[in-house]
Amino acid sequence: MTPELLGFQLTHRAMRGDTRRLATLATELSEGRQSADQARAAAIAGFVTTLNQGIHHHHTMEDEVLWPVIERSAGAEVDLRDLSDDHADLDPLLEEINGQAAAFASTGDASALAKSLTRLADMLDEHIGEEEQLLFPIIEKYVSVADWQRVETAVRKGGNVRIDLPRIEQYARPDELARLRxxxxxxxxxxxxxxxxxxRRRQRLIFGPLAAS
Ligand SMILES: [Fe+2]
Structure with a gap:
């Protein structure tokens, strides 16, 4: 039996996907290609903040729960310093974006938010790509199923199931969803x-009536 990485993989995909979609949306808003009334602006700002909380929680759990498990199981096989440095770089950017989301909701100006979300999306693409390439084979090879379940439980505990689960469903391919079920x-x-x-209601309000459900 090897650890089941599908949940982590889908969480990563949803994080990257939603950050990129929000970056694109904020760019279009800042360029006047889309508009937002107060309700839509508040929903966008709320989703940005929720997403940021999820990203912060996810990498905090990696630092505090997953890294010690990997170090204990794989020892010298892996150097986690670059990934930890990325996590430290992400935190101030998440804080900045939270402030910019609140400012957008009150002023309607999305230009600063658009720039920062694009930067965040680029950072996450690179970081998560490296993380999966480096760590997934190590986890499958060295981490026990029991340890992996402990990591997943810790990640789930501080998460927001009402938000996280339907996002996972949204980003899973049909065969992955069947496996998850x-x-x-x-x-x-x-x-x-x-x-x-x-x-789906929130997605339509944020991304428009044709938003992926
Ligand atoms: Fe990470």
Whole structure:
């Protein structure tokens, strides 16, 4: 038995995907190619802040729970310093973006937010790409299923299931979703049923009526 990395992979994909979509949206807003009334601006700012909280929580759990597990299991096989440095660089940018999202909601000017979100999307693409390439084979080779489950439980605990789960459903391919359903059983189906509608409503408000559901 090897650790099941699908949940982590989909969380990473949703983070990258949503950050990039928000960066594109903020750019279009700042260039006048889209407009936002107060309700839409507040929903965009709220989603940016929620996304940032999720990114912060995810890399904090990597630093505090996953890294010690990897160091204990794989020892000298892996050097985590570059990835930890990336995490330290991300935090001030997330803070800055939270301030810019609030400013956008009150002034309607998205130009600073657009620049920072684009920078964040670029950083996440690079960081997560490296992380998956470096760590996924190491985790599969050296980390026990029990340790991996402990990591996943810690990540889930501080997360926001109402927001996170429907995003995972949105970003999963059909075969991945089928695998996820098999792993998680009926509770996943029930939670997706409960949270899907609110998620789609928020997505339409934020990204427009044709937003991916
Ligand atoms: Fe990371």
């Amino acid at each position: 098999k792993l998680a059983g009926p509770p996943l189906t029930v939670m997706l049923f409960l949270f899907r509608r609110g998620h």
